[in-house]
Amino acid sequence: MNPSFWLFKSEPETYSIDDLRNAPDQTTCWEGVRNYQARNLLRDKIQLGDRVLFYHSACAQPAVVGTAIVVREGYPDHHAWDTRHHYFDPKSDPGNPRWFMVDVQFESKFSRPVTLAEIRATKALAKMELLRKGSRLSIQPVRKTEFDRIVQIAERM
DNA sequence: GCCAACGTTGGC
DNA sequence: GCCAACGTTGGC
Numbered sequence: 001m002n003p004s005f006w007l008f009k010s011e012p013e014t015y016s017i018d019d020l021r022n023a024p025d026q027t028t029c030w031e032g033v034r035n036y037q038a039r040n041l042l043r044d045k046i047q048l049g050d051r052v053l054f055y056h057s058a059c060a061q062p063a064v065v066g067t068a069i070v071v072r073e074g075y076p077d078h079h080a081w082d083t084r085h086h087y088f089d090p091k092s093d094p095g096n097p098r099w100f101m102v103d104v105q106f107e108s109k110f111s112r113p114v115t116l117a118e119i120r121a122t123k124a125l126a127k128m129e130l131l132r133k134g135s136r137l138s139i140q141p142v143r144k145t146e147f148d149r150i151v152q153i154a155e156r157m
Numbered sequence: 158g159c160c161a162a163c164g165t166t167g168g169c
Numbered sequence: 170g171c172c173a174a175c176g177t178t179g180g181c
Contacts, residue, residue: 058179134162136178
């Protein structure tokens with residue numbers, strides 16, 4: 001199976017590409033997704049070896065800042081059952097988990113961010129979900145051509 | 158901080 | 170099932 005391609009949003013003040021690079025094994029569980037559409041992707045679609053664009057959102061310079069790779073497929077987000085956890089959700093039942101996550105491993109940090117403005121200005125990227133008006137999906141599919149183009153822009157100093 | 162867009166909740 | 174109210178996201 002060929003890998004699929006995704007874009008994961010994260011607020012850098014919460015979890016940045018540097019946090020991922022500095023994490024043990026440069027790996028983290030992608031916890032805290034509480035949206036059903038994104039949940040379905042995490043649970044059903046995202047596979048081992050899939051490639052991820054790491055996007056910094058809700059910050060001074062929204063941008064794709066690097067890449068990651070999926071190293072564990074969807075499994076229940078157990079934080080939803082921890083009453084003291086920020087991501088606790090009383091409606092998630094361990095017998096029938098409501099929320100899922102995957103594990104991702106750091107792959108690269110771009111030598112420079114590929115900003116939302118640049119993405120918007122690139123014709124070949126015009127169809128990205130990221131650019132859809134009102135789009136807020138924090139886990140979204142990306143075409144291989146789009147993934148490749150963004151990496152290419154990052155390398156084109 | 159503002160605000161548009163979206164998702165969820167809950168009364169009816 | 171409708172829809173108003175509310176909470177969240179995220180660019181600016």
